[in-house]
Amino acid sequence: MFKQKKNHREHDDSVSDSQSHSHSQGHEQQGSSLQGSELAISSSTGDRDSDRGSLGSSTRAPSVASTTPNKYGFIGGAQYTIDGEENVSVHVIRKRESKWLEMLNHWDSFMMKRYDKVRDRCRKGIPSAIRARAWQHLCGADRVLENSPGVFDQLANAPLDSRMEEEIRKDLHRQFPLHEMFLRRGGQGQEDLFLVLKVHSLVCGDGYCQAHAPVAAVLLMQMPAEHAFWCLRAICDKYVPGYYSQGLEAIQVDGIILYKLAKKVSPSVYKIIKKQKIDPVLYMTEWFMCLYSRTLPWASVLRVWDMFFCEGVKVLFRVGLVLLKFGLRQEIRNDCPSMYETLQALRNIAPGIMAEEFLLTQLMRLDISEEDLQKEHTRQTTKREQERIQKERIKKEKQQQEQARER
Template sequence: MDTRNGTRSSNQPQLRINVPSSARERAASVDPYGFERSEDFDYESYEELMSEYLAVLTRRSIKWSKLLQGKRRVDRNLRVKRFVRKGVPNEHRPLVWMESSGAQDRMERNPGYYHSLLDQQHDPKLVESIRTDLHRTFPDNVHFRRSADPCLQSALYNVLVAYGHHNKAVGYCQGMNFIAGYLIIISKDEETSFWLMEALLGRILPDYYGPAMLGLKADQEVLGELVRLKVPAVWRLMQDHGVMWSLVVSRWFICLFIDVLPVETVLRVWDCLFYEGSKILFRVALTLIRHHQDLILQAQNLPDVCERFKRITRGAFVHDCHAFMQAIFLDPGSLSKSTVAKLRESCRARIVAGES
């Protein structure tokens, strides 16, 4: 898509992004996904961590290749679930995400649908909203700069416009650009990114986006209820200082931890999100809060609480994505789908009653 005139070229080259993998390239000023590292980036600690994690990635890649054996299908069983929790190698992520989320089936049942959305007349208001956010999407990523070849702003525009026409009830709202951007970086394909986004926003996270954002609001309240049950001291602190959960965790849920946690950690969370569903978001949030409850409990006022909730998403605990993902399945304890479903129902009812 040429975003300047809104037309799609039928002979547009397939999107390709080179993702470096060597230790030398990983230590560069730009990470493997194109994000520039901050000036205070701790290269020494990162290299120490990656020297161990790269060995883990190599073992996982070999095991995944044996598991898939060249197949284009991903089974749903305890063995695959265990594999997903231990991490999906980048080369297999598009396939695993598409298969486990049902996006592959949806795409195969609707051949040509994505391109038909791009070929139709575009809603001017939708286009204006999307174009406004294009330059705000990952300004620290070299692939999203106009000078990049290819410039991923073009692919991002396509995916967002197509989704806006596909789901007119949602259209476009802020936060969706970051999700689409991550999907494009990993899948390296517009149509795949569109169908993964359709799975996320349509089935895995219903009602998260759009005017009412009822699902998003409810899940923030669900987290509050889970904290009350599992980390009661933090819940009491929030009550004492009158801090609404939406004030400190809305960005976690809206952006699915993008720009909140390190890239590798976010991708590991997304592996499980596509395979196991939205319950994973609560496990991540609860683990962050539970692991850092002593720090949070030192807060003396509302600004203190907000500052500590920002601080708990940084540091060694979240950078070691392998250890962090092990923690999210241990630290929060039991978290059944039925418990989450009941809490969602009650929180939704409370929100609707309060807004009526």
């Protein structure tokens, strides 16, 4: 379970003002839910303080160990690979970097008039030397930072409730413990992570959620703490609003949307999930809340995030549909007579399915449009609203009946 810890401090006025920043990117919230929350999702993982009991940690056993970090900074674990990225020549990389620098120097013009070009280049993969700057431009964090000088430092030095600090510090060592940035307790990486999560908890109306930690850690692997904070704010406010709220209702809604879309992408997968009555939150909560950072190999994580920052939450749905379609292909379904085996299969998807080249190719081949996502989103949010109205009507009628009996 991802646990939310409510922080009762008042929001900093200057930060609240900065949240009103709008970015010329009307493509980023298709299929997302803005709903509140009522129902808490319970965990079956047991001890919250153990590494394996927290969905904010890397629960897979190290598959490889090395004394030398790979090119992503990992020395082991599920994200450690030695062949991650496609083989691209230095000449091609430099050419891509040059094109990105041109775009970044004329950003507003490209976003307004040539968005398709920005999208296509994000789909090809942002050059690693450009990635931090590109992510900040894509989500608008660069402008918020520019308009909020000193805000991060001010909040970093502000007092934090002792219980909140304890909750955050408990999760620090669980974030990519086999990455060179986060190897040492109390090291610079973990301290930067604490600062980002602390400042975010001070300004976030929903307080601290364990799922904030892996997202913040990924950002810190790419950029300094202050920049990572503003990117985290953009993700939570603009891309996946409501995902980290009490009760996780937005996740529940998007889980149902993913389940319904699976009917079009892979009817046989939809059929087994329906037959076994598997609640979508049991398999997709970690996928969506951690933006696949704890699911995919690292080369794939970076490519998915490149697309996510440009195209928004619809990318999360497309990745989920590929994982469902191929993670529960026929030969796997044959060995899944019950919910238990099916969930185990989805928690242990073959590495080849999640590999960069295969995953990205299948994402582009999916027969799912933005219109499909929007229609299903509208259908599910409308249904939720009707159910809410019905519950309120029934509650009101009961109150009226009780009042009548009292008379």
